[in-house]
Amino acid sequence: MPVQHPSHDYAITAMYSVPDDAWYLELDLVAEQRNLVTAIVPDEDPAREPTVCFDPRGSHMDVPYEVMRWFMDQVDEEIRTSRAWMRLRPELVEVIHELRQEYQGMIDDDRFPHVLAEVRARVPEADLPAVLDAAFGRNPDGTAVEHPKDTP
The missing domain is CATH 3.10.450 (Nuclear Transport Factor 2; Chain: A,)
Known part of the structure; x- marks a missing residue:
């Protein structure tokens, strides 16, 4: 619209x-x-x-x-x-870009725990929320991230 x-x-x-x-x-x-x-x-x-x-x-x-x-x-x-997400540190941008390419920004609930474990092995815990949000729009607990423009 x-x-x-x-x-x-x-x-x-x-x-x-x-x-x-x-x-x-x-x-x-x-x-x-x-x-x-x-x-x-x-x-x-x-x-x-x-x-x-x-x-x-x-x-x-x-x-x-x-x-x-x-x-x-x-x-x-x-x-x-x-x-x-492209303004994050270069090593995080690389991880996010790879995840977005591989999963096209979508991941089903059954697969999320496995991918979460892989991401945890690659990035510091403090960066996990930013990486998961940029790659999948999800929080570390698997719920959807709500952005201000998403809410009415």
Whole structure:
């Protein structure tokens, strides 16, 4: 569902591209149903950086500063939440990246204790919550991690 700018003239649509392992945030001009800017936020590969793209074939369009600032704030929040784990120590980023690649961010309850034991053998106990959250969205006890944007 698009997020409307307070002016209702612009909206942001967010979608996940599985083949790209990235979030796409599109700033649209609502009345013309026209995409103005697309931000791409990879969330699987620490080597890939977020990018912002403008349609090179599109005609010139003036976007008010406050609208662009609003869009970039949304992009910044997506980067922060999708890529926060990439700011951890390099050895933790490596473990998380491996887990995300192997398990695609999902693990069933039956397999979790086995993987938890493997992760405990590789990372210090103090880092366990951050690694499990980034890799699977779980706490060490196996429950789902609740993030502020997850709650109403």
